[in-house]
Amino acid sequence: MSRLDHHVAAVQNKLAFDRFLHALAWTTLVVSILGLGAVLVYEIFQVYPPKPMIWIYSALGAAVLVAIVYAIWRRPSARDAAVAIDDRLGLKEKFSTALFVRTMKDPFANAAVRDAEQTAQSVSLRKKFPLSFPKATYGTATIVAAAFLTFWLMKPLDLFGKEKAKEKIARQEIKKQDAKKVVEQALAQVNSMPKSVADNEAVKLAKADLQKMLQAPVKDPEGTKRSAAKA
Structure with missing residues (x-):
């Protein structure tokens, strides 16, 4: 070149x-x-x-x-x-x-x-x-x-309410978890009862109800708490 x-x-x-x-x-x-x-x-x-x-x-x-x-x-x-x-x-x-x-x-x-x-x-x-x-x-x-x-x-405007919906779901989930804990505590109290008391028919029914509530999905957290308290 x-x-x-x-x-x-x-x-x-x-x-x-x-x-x-x-x-x-x-x-x-x-x-x-x-x-x-x-x-x-x-x-x-x-x-x-x-x-x-x-x-x-x-x-x-x-x-x-x-x-x-x-x-x-x-x-x-x-x-x-x-x-x-x-x-x-x-x-x-x-x-x-x-x-x-x-x-x-x-x-x-x-x-x-x-x-x-x-x-x-x-x-x-x-x-x-x-x-x-x-x-x-x-x-x-x-x-x-x-x-x-x-x-x-810039803060998200959330025109369609997506964030509010997510927050609502999160709060609802927390309430469900709290209700589950109340049921678990109530069931633990029932299980800790003396055998003489645990054999009582009413206690057995209460225990069965609590076990059902624990296994079933929580739809009404406040209602579940009240039911657990009554049991």
Whole structure:
């Protein structure tokens, strides 16, 4: 590979990577917007997808993949890179002309190629093609911060009463457990009675009732407590 080709290939890769970074900034911006939307949906409607972390990683992976595909698709050609070098170094189309006429056999073409090759030996592209910072990154950072603050500070609105329903079920479950404990305590008291008392028909009936209550699902916690107390 000649020095000219080396310069052109290096600039091709640099420009392609720059396009990848800009594409990645835009794809992550889209992902962050979707993420903010998902956070708002969760806070307002209490709805979220199963295994949310898998969705997050998948979205980020898709963002990177799309950026890579875009960078490959829009990778500048050798002529584009040569034009960029000419423009950046002020070479008056020397490199791009050499690439265009390289396959020609006339003296002018040969002279143009030799001149470009000689110039390629003496020029340096160091710091001539710095990577540009994607401005879309600012938008991504802002939206990610907004999503985080929304998730952290915003209280769920519970428009459909799902949280209240969950709390009601939890309270009811606690009451059922308390009722079960009351029945267990009453049954323990019956079992601890002396044999002479335990053989009493009323005690046997009470014990049987308590055992039935203990085995049956609790539908009315307060009623179960009262029944256990009576037994």
